[in-house]
Amino acid sequence: MIGTPSHHLPGNDHKGAALSSPVIPTSYSPPRQLSDDEIIVQKMPLLLGLVAGVQADNLETIRCGVVGQHADRWQTSFWTGDEFTAAHAVASEAIDRGEVVTKGEFSAIQVQTSGVPSSSETADASRSTASPSATRTQASAADETAGVMPGIPNLALLLSINGRPAPPALLRTLSITLGRFLGLHRDRQNDTRRLWQTTTMLQNAAVWQQLDDDDELLESVARCACEVLSCDRATIFLWDKSRRRLIGRPAIGIEGGVLEVEDNAGIVGEVLQSRNPRWWSAGGNDGGRVNRRIDQAQKFNTHSLLAVPMVNSRDQIIGVFEAINAYQDDHRSGAFDAADVRTLSELALHAVVAIDSQRTRANLTRTRDRLVSQAAESNPLVGNHELIRDLRTNASKVAPTDLSVLILGQNGTGKEVLAQHIHYHSERRNGPFVAVNCAALVESLLESELFGHEKGAFTDASGTRQGKFELAHGGTLFLDEVGDMSPGGQAKLLRVLEERVVVRVGGSQPIPVDTRVIAATNQPLQDLIAAKRFREDLFFRLNVVSLTLPPLASRGSDVLMLAEHFLERFCRQIGRVVPRFDETSRRAMIMHPWPGNVRELRNTIERVCYLTSGDLIHEEDLMLRPIEGALPSFPATTMRNSMGGTIINLNEATREFQIAHIEAAIMACGGNMTEAASKLGLHRSNLYRKMRQLGMSTSD
Numbered sequence: 001m002i003g004t005p006s007h008h009l010p011g012n013d014h015k016g017a018a019l020s021s022p023v024i025p026t027s028y029s030p031p032r033q034l035s036d037d038e039i040i041v042q043k044m045p046l047l048l049g050l051v052a053g054v055q056a057d058n059l060e061t062i063r064c065g066v067v068g069q070h071a072d073r074w075q076t077s078f079w080t081g082d083e084f085t086a087a088h089a090v091a092s093e094a095i096d097r098g099e100v101v102t103k104g105e106f107s108a109i110q111v112q113t114s115g116v117p118s119s120s121e122t123a124d125a126s127r128s129t130a131s132p133s134a135t136r137t138q139a140s141a142a143d144e145t146a147g148v149m150p151g152i153p154n155l156a157l158l159l160s161i162n163g164r165p166a167p168p169a170l171l172r173t174l175s176i177t178l179g180r181f182l183g184l185h186r187d188r189q190n191d192t193r194r195l196w197q198t199t200t201m202l203q204n205a206a207v208w209q210q211l212d213d214d215d216e217l218l219e220s221v222a223r224c225a226c227e228v229l230s231c232d233r234a235t236i237f238l239w240d241k242s243r244r245r246l247i248g249r250p251a252i253g254i255e256g257g258v259l260e261v262e263d264n265a266g267i268v269g270e271v272l273q274s275r276n277p278r279w280w281s282a283g284g285n286d287g288g289r290v291n292r293r294i295d296q297a298q299k300f301n302t303h304s305l306l307a308v309p310m311v312n313s314r315d316q317i318i319g320v321f322e323a324i325n326a327y328q329d330d331h332r333s334g335a336f337d338a339a340d341v342r343t344l345s346e347l348a349l350h351a352v353v354a355i356d357s358q359r360t361r362a363n364l365t366r367t368r369d370r371l372v373s374q375a376a377e378s379n380p381l382v383g384n385h386e387l388i389r390d391l392r393t394n395a396s397k398v399a400p401t402d403l404s405v406l407i408l409g410q411n412g413t414g415k416e417v418l419a420q421h422i423h424y425h426s427e428r429r430n431g432p433f434v435a436v437n438c439a440a441l442v443e444s445l446l447e448s449e450l451f452g453h454e455k456g457a458f459t460d461a462s463g464t465r466q467g468k469f470e471l472a473h474g475g476t477l478f479l480d481e482v483g484d485m486s487p488g489g490q491a492k493l494l495r496v497l498e499e500r501v502v503v504r505v506g507g508s509q510p511i512p513v514d515t516r517v518i519a520a521t522n523q524p525l526q527d528l529i530a531a532k533r534f535r536e537d538l539f540f541r542l543n544v545v546s547l548t549l550p551p552l553a554s555r556g557s558d559v560l561m562l563a564e565h566f567l568e569r570f571c572r573q574i575g576r577v578v579p580r581f582d583e584t585s586r587r588a589m590i591m592h593p594w595p596g597n598v599r600e601l602r603n604t605i606e607r608v609c610y611l612t613s614g615d616l617i618h619e620e621d622l623m624l625r626p627i628e629g630a631l632p633s634f635p636a637t638t639m640r641n642s643m644g645g646t647i648i649n650l651n652e653a654t655r656e657f658q659i660a661h662i663e664a665a666i667m668a669c670g671g672n673m674t675e676a677a678s679k680l681g682l683h684r685s686n687l688y689r690k691m692r693q694l695g696m697s698t699s700d
Ligand SMILES: Nc1ncnc2c1ncn2[C@@H]1O[C@H](COP(=O)(O)OP(=O)(O)OP(=O)(O)O)[C@@H](O)[C@H]1O
Pocket: 379, 380, 381, 382, 383, 409, 410, 411, 412, 413, 414, 415, 416, 417, 418, 480, 520, 522, 562, 598, 599, 602, 700
């Protein structure tokens, strides 16, 4: 029955279904439908009461019955007084002749129901509201049972008053009134059912938008079809155009779970080719269009079938939606009707949108995964030294947790590379990785950089801006040189780490952030704590796990491994055939102390790639010995300009000199910015500021 669907889909019982979230709500159920008989039994006493009033008679003198012809059998729906033995014969005659028939003490008339659309009217309605292609539906001659409405019985009313046949006028009035009652009732039932179907479809469709697994999606769509159409089975046939096959899922009872048919076979094939719905029910000849082989294999009997095209918003047909075996009950003959065509066509539209958007999401996910892998591979943590191997193991252990990590190590040892390694091995790999160099920012800027600011928060704040904490939401924030953070910055950072909310500068609204923090420093934080330059509580917050990168010089032959890695990368970038290091250059690299660590090595190899051209790299090509404390050579461009008679202005010359001087100092210190700053007589953060003023890059 409609109220207790029992179709064959696995997991039809939602409570027992192994659905992962999101789950389709189950709080609504199909409306219970009163049968015509129930309505007749309810309304007839009322009508007879009126007749009794009109006739100034009492009910005992009235004998009245309503009988109905259901297919080939007669049934009595209502009777008052002694039942008339010839009632069915008289009713049959009245229906056949279409007029009042009198027999013995009874007169009889057919009850004309109003309000219920005729079969053809309903079929028209389906054409105008179904899928784009269904609007072109023409009931095919082959669909011999198309448009047949479910069993609405032929009804007749019989009436006798005071032992005489009731007057024809009274009989007509009574039958028209009863017909209207039934018509209105059916209209209301149809509306209620339609509302329930639409609500069910919309509630399901909302959940389909969130399902990523296509089996789960198709199964849910099929289940919904069974529910709203009150039928046994439903299958979505998706079109594999290149192989000219229709792949049906869910394929219940099919070995291997895949139901594949030729794209021009059977009724689904007809629908695909014609883009029009087709329906069939037992009694008519299926002309071999129903796949009985599948029925036999599953010990199943298809007695009715409905199939509609699935057309996307680009007017491309992507498949066929099939429903099998409408339930047979008081309201339905077991055949699908035109209203079902409309319902399944609507459901097909929702299904197409869900399938399309799931495919788009799957494509986007694939693209994102590819980009994430590319990003992860673009900066690998190269090295095979035991210390690096241990580090990799520990990093992999800590990656899946959300613990704060503090990375220690000299400048250029690869602290940011290690932080990225942790990020790309964590659940956050699809989120952003955002790096901030705390030393490169003065206190006033640091706060707005990290936490963002509201419009008008300070003079230059012309608009609202998100801070790095917000930008790294769902991902990782790498705080480099955290030891150089100002006391004010440290206090605010601690608060964010503890409360997991940021408040933008000039704002008051706390904004929740889900950001993992990985901090790094080349400074001995314990000494800074002792000197009251770093907060101990912040240190404990950041230092839940600490990982230390060894200096490059202590990594043995990793130097060569890294050199080859950089050589290959830079040669690929400039399209150069990769040269080889000769013995002398290999020895020199192993012997070199690498004060600037991996960064110095990387810069050395980059220079070699650009400035040498042979297929062998010799020791002298490496130019490994920076002259300690040497004055920078006067910038070449300035020299050329002066020699060529072009005098550039003093400011520009001074700027060029400063750039060259700073570059030389950094190089002489092997990339160690703290040392370079100290040699130049500047605090490290002032050196960064100066570099930015001069338009120099403060990253690699
Ligand atoms: N193990 C490694 N494998 C590959 N490349 C590395 C490795 N370690 C460092 N590098 C490269 O060396 C350069 C410096 O690395 P990184 O910026 O991570 O060092 P750092 O310790 O964070 O430096 P700083 O303390 O100056 O910020 C980068 O170009 C990085 O790609």
